[in-house]
Amino acid sequence: PCSPTKRSKENQGRRLLFGDPPASPEKPGSPGPSPRCGGQETPQSSGPARPQLFRQEGTCYQEAKRVLHAAVPDRLHARERETGVMRQFLREHVCGRRPGSLYVSGAPGTGKTASLSRVLLDCKDELAGSKTIVLNCMSLSSPQSVFPAVAQELGLPAAAGRDGVRRLEKHLTAQGPMVLLVLDELDQLESKGQDVLYTLFEWPRLPRSRLVLVGLANALDLMDRSLARLGARPASSPQLLHFPPYTREQLSTILRERLGQVAGDPVLDAAALQFCARKVSAVSGDARKALDVCRRAVEVVELEVRNQTLLKPLPGGDSPVSPVPKRVGLLHVSRVISEVFGDRLAAGAVGGRDTFPLQQKVLLCSLLLLARRLRTREVTLGKLHDAYSQVCRQQHLPAVDQAECLSLVTLLESRGVLELKRTKEARLAKVSLKMEEAAVEHALQDTALVGSILAQGLR
Numbered sequence: 001p002c003s004p005t006k007r008s009k010e011n012q013g014r015r016l017l018f019g020d021p022p023a024s025p026e027k028p029g030s031p032g033p034s035p036r037c038g039g040q041e042t043p044q045s046s047g048p049a050r051p052q053l054f055r056q057e058g059t060c061y062q063e064a065k066r067v068l069h070a071a072v073p074d075r076l077h078a079r080e081r082e083t084g085v086m087r088q089f090l091r092e093h094v095c096g097r098r099p100g101s102l103y104v105s106g107a108p109g110t111g112k113t114a115s116l117s118r119v120l121l122d123c124k125d126e127l128a129g130s131k132t133i134v135l136n137c138m139s140l141s142s143p144q145s146v147f148p149a150v151a152q153e154l155g156l157p158a159a160a161g162r163d164g165v166r167r168l169e170k171h172l173t174a175q176g177p178m179v180l181l182v183l184d185e186l187d188q189l190e191s192k193g194q195d196v197l198y199t200l201f202e203w204p205r206l207p208r209s210r211l212v213l214v215g216l217a218n219a220l221d222l223m224d225r226s227l228a229r230l231g232a233r234p235a236s237s238p239q240l241l242h243f244p245p246y247t248r249e250q251l252s253t254i255l256r257e258r259l260g261q262v263a264g265d266p267v268l269d270a271a272a273l274q275f276c277a278r279k280v281s282a283v284s285g286d287a288r289k290a291l292d293v294c295r296r297a298v299e300v301v302e303l304e305v306r307n308q309t310l311l312k313p314l315p316g317g318d319s320p321v322s323p324v325p326k327r328v329g330l331l332h333v334s335r336v337i338s339e340v341f342g343d344r345l346a347a348g349a350v351g352g353r354d355t356f357p358l359q360q361k362v363l364l365c366s367l368l369l370l371a372r373r374l375r376t377r378e379v380t381l382g383k384l385h386d387a388y389s390q391v392c393r394q395q396h397l398p399a400v401d402q403a404e405c406l407s408l409v410t411l412l413e414s415r416g417v418l419e420l421k422r423t424k425e426a427r428l429a430k431v432s433l434k435m436e437e438a439a440v441e442h443a444l445q446d447t448a449l450v451g452s453i454l455a456q457g458l459r
Ligand SMILES: Nc1ncnc2c1ncn2[C@@H]1O[C@H](COP(=O)(O)OP(=O)(O)O)[C@@H](O)[C@H]1O
Pocket: 069, 070, 071, 072, 073, 075, 076, 077, 078, 079, 106, 107, 108, 109, 110, 111, 112, 113, 114, 115, 254, 287, 288, 291
C-alpha cells in the first residue's frame, strides 16, 4: 500500500515498522539485532544479508499463522456468559449426580466447540469421578451408528439395532459413575422421524439414569423440530443455550488477542484487522472465517516476501527487486476476502486444476516477471508481448502474435485477474494485475512450469 520511502518519511522519529529502513544499516551478512518481527530492511539488499532477513520474517509469519490456528484458546472473549452456563450445568448435573441434557445451538464459528472444550479442560478435576465421552457426529457413517460408537466408548460389546440400544439403556441405568456424553455436530443425527435424537434425549429421563447429555448443533430449532414429544414434559426437557454470532467489535478483539501473542510489531496492521472483522461480521459473525482470512492473508504476504527475497539478481546490470519486509495490509485482506467469499478466481482457478489454459498461464507469468523487473503494476501490451515472447523462447513453447496476445489479455480480464486500459494503438494499451502476485501464483497451480518460468526470469 505504501512504498518504503514514503513510510520512512511518515515514521521519522517513531519506532520501526515493517518496511522501514533501519536507523543504522547493518553490515551485509551481520546478524540482525533481535529476532523480532518487522525489523530491518537491507538497503538494496546485497547477497548474504537476505537469508537472515527472511529467517526473521519467516519466523513472525509462522508464529502468526500458529496463533491464528489454535483451536482451544486460553481465553474466550465474549463467551463469559456461555461458558458460565456450561460450567454451572456440568456442576449441577454431573457433579451433583442429576441426569439431564443441554442443547447448545449457534451458527458455525460462534465458538460452541471451543467453549465446551475450554470448560471441560477447566473442570477436569471436578469431572474426574465421572466418565466423559466426546463424539463428533460428523465422523459417523449414519445417525444410527451413534449407538455402537457410544457402546464402544463405554467398553460394551457392539450390538446392532434395538438390542444395542437396549443394552446401552441397561448400562446407563445400572449403578456406576455419572456418564457425560458430549455429541458435537448433533445436526448429523437427524433421521426419519427423528428417532435417533429422540432416543438419546430420552435416556437422561429413564428411571435411575446416570447420563448427562450435551448436544452441540448449528440449528436453532433442532429441538423444536425433532423433540416435540419430549417438550410435552417441560420439567425434564433439555436446557437450551444459544451462541449468537460475533459482532464486529468482538471479532476484532478476538483477532487482536490472538495476534497479540506474536512478539514484536503487529503482523497485521490495525486497518486490515478492522476490515476483516467488519466484513466477516456483516456476512456471518463466524470467528473461524475471520481467523482463516487473516491466516490466508499472512500466507499471501509470506509468499510474496519469499519470492522477492529469492529472486536472483537480473543479468545486465538491472538491480533486483529488494526484499521488502511487509506487514499484512488492508489490500491483502480485502483480496483474500473476495477469494474466500467467492468471486473472481473462486469460481474457477482456485478449485480445480489447470483451469488456466497454458498460454494464459505463460502470459500471466510474463506479466509477473515484468512487473517485478519494472517495479510497477502497470505495463504496456507491447512490453508484455515482448516479455511473453522471450519466456516462450526460453521454455521452447510456441508464442502467439500480439493481436492474439491481446485476446488472451481480454480473457484474463474477464476472469477479473487483469485490468486492460485500451488505447488507440494496441501496443500502448495498459495492462495491470488486479490480484496479489501470490494469489495469482496460487491460482496458476502448475508449480513445475510456473516455477521454471519464474526462476529463469527475463533476460
Ligand atoms: N471467543 C473466542 N475467542 C477466541 N477464539 C475463538 C472464539 N470463538 C471461537 N474462536 C475460534 O474460532 C474457531 C471456531 O470456533 P468453534 O468453537 O469451532 O466454532 P463452532 O463450534 O461454533 O463452529 C476456533 O478456532 C476457535 O478457537
